[in-house]
Each structure stands twice: as C-alpha cells, then as structure tokens.
Amino acid sequence: MSEQPEYHTLIRQNLMLIENERREIAFELHNEIGQNLTAIRTAAQLMHRQSEGRQTHPVAESIVSLTDQMYTSMHSLLHRLHPSILDKFGLSDSLLDLITFVQEYMGLKCHLDVMGNLDGLPEDLQLAVYRIVQEALTNAVRHGQATETDVKLFVSKDALQVFVYNNGTQLDSDLDALIRHKSSGIGLLGIQHRVQAWHGDLAFKNLDDGVKLSCSFPLAN
Numbered sequence: 001m002s003e004q005p006e007y008h009t010l011i012r013q014n015l016m017l018i019e020n021e022r023r024e025i026a027f028e029l030h031n032e033i034g035q036n037l038t039a040i041r042t043a044a045q046l047m048h049r050q051s052e053g054r055q056t057h058p059v060a061e062s063i064v065s066l067t068d069q070m071y072t073s074m075h076s077l078l079h080r081l082h083p084s085i086l087d088k089f090g091l092s093d094s095l096l097d098l099i100t101f102v103q104e105y106m107g108l109k110c111h112l113d114v115m116g117n118l119d120g121l122p123e124d125l126q127l128a129v130y131r132i133v134q135e136a137l138t139n140a141v142r143h144g145q146a147t148e149t150d151v152k153l154f155v156s157k158d159a160l161q162v163f164v165y166n167n168g169t170q171l172d173s174d175l176d177a178l179i180r181h182k183s184s185g186i187g188l189l190g191i192q193h194r195v196q197a198w199h200g201d202l203a204f205k206n207l208d209d210g211v212k213l214s215c216s217f218p219l220a221n
C-alpha cells in the first residue's frame with residue numbers, strides 16, 4: 001500500500017464526499033419523509049377524534065401509533081446517517097449523546113473520559129473520531145457481546161489518542177486478517193481508512209479481560 005502524501009489526501013477527500021452525501025440524504029429524508037409522516041399523523045388524530053365510538057376509531061389509533069414508531073426509527077436512522085449534533089455542539093457533547101444512546105438502546109454500559117479540548121480539533125477529524133467510536137461500540141456489542149466499555153480520549157499539543165476498551169470476547173485474528181476476511185463488513189476498514197487519512201496509527205488487541213482499540217493522530221502545531 002502506498003504511503004505517499006497524495007494517497008492520504010485522496011482517502012480524506014473520498015471520506016468527505018461520502019460524509020457530504022450522507023448529510024444530503026439525512027436532510028432529504030428529514031424533510032420529505034418527516035413532513036409527510038407528520039401530516040399522516042395529524043390526519044389520523046383528527047379521524048380518531050371524529051370517529052369516537054365508531055369502528056374506524058381503533059384503526060385511526062393504530063395509524064397514530066405506527067407513525068410514531070416510524071418517526072422514532074427515522075430519527076435513529078438520521079442520527080446514524082449524519083450526527084447533526086456534531087455540527088451544533090462539537091465532539092464532546094456528541095460522544096456523550098452517542099454513549100447515552102448505546103446504553104439505552106444497546107444495553108452496553110459505557111464510560112467516557114476526555115482529557116483536553118476536543119472541540120478545537122479540525123471538524124472533519126472530529127467526525128472521523130465520532131465514526132470510529134460509533135463503529136467500535138457497535139462491534140463490541142455485535143461481535144464481542146460486550147456488556148461494558150470505556151472510551152478514553154486524550155488531546156495534547158502534538159497528538160490525539162483514542163482508546164475504546166470492551167469486556168467482550170477475544171479477537172480470533174489480527175487486524176489485517178479481520179479486515180481481509182471476506183465475510184467481514186466494512187466497519188474496520190472504515191476505521192483504518194479514517195486513521196490513515198489523518199496519518200495516524202491503529203492497533204486492535206486482545207487484553208486479559210477484553211479487547212482494546214487504540215488510535216493515535218498527530219496534530220499539527
């Protein structure tokens with residue numbers, strides 16, 4: 001694999017294109033589907049009120065509850081497509097929001113430690129780190145059946161380090177083999193690309209009681 005500077009620039013541009021596309025899709029979904037769902041819900045509520053005591057009453061009620069469910073799942077999809085909280089509140093708050101979601105909906109006890117100021121980092125590096133932590137937490141649950149994780153971030157003048165520990169089952173191969181394995185997804189490859197794009201280092205290792213993902217990114221002074 002080439003280590004030329006143009007290679008890193010290309011990966012970074014490619015990742016930015018993908019993220020921009022995801023942002024566009026999230027906005028389209030939000031505007032088109034969100035508005036129509038709200039309109040259907042309002043119509044069903046009206047029908048519900050007007051049909052009290054008649055046969056249409058329970059049908060209208062179930063349309064309201066179905067649209068509510070669709071709204072909730074659309075919002076979680078939008079959040080995965082593009083975490084808009086990142087644009088508004090920066091990386092620290094977005095990671096807190098992510099671990100709250102993971103604890104609530106994926107049953108993973110999660111602890112976050114941040115040392116230093118994350119919000120001064122370049123915006124696309126913040127997005128890269130968010131995506132890396134998001135994938136590592138999803139993998140911890142999906143593949144490791146982990147019940148607890150620790151996410152630690154350290155920012156100094158020269159570097160950003162990101163660690164995700166989990167208490168799940170051990171890895172059965174090294175990182176390169178996991179990425180090369182044909183049945184595997186693109187999650188670890190995405191992490192590797194994001195780390196390479198920022199000239200960073202990546203390690204994924206077994207510990208006595210779980211698994212540790214470490215990334216470090218040099219920061220320009």
Ligand SMILES: Nc1ncnc2c1ncn2[C@@H]1O[C@H](COP(=O)(O)OP(=O)(O)O)[C@@H](O)[C@H]1O
Nearest residue numbers: 139140143144170171178184185186187188189
């Ligand atoms: N936290 C983890 N614990 C155990 N195995 C893992 C973990 N993360 C990844 N793996 C292994 O690496 C493979 C590739 O992961 P990934 O690229 O994220 O693909 P996907 O999640 O779509 O299967 C997984 O299929 C799994 O075997």
Ligand SMILES: [Mg+2]
Nearest residue numbers: 139185187188
């Ligand atoms: Mg994955």
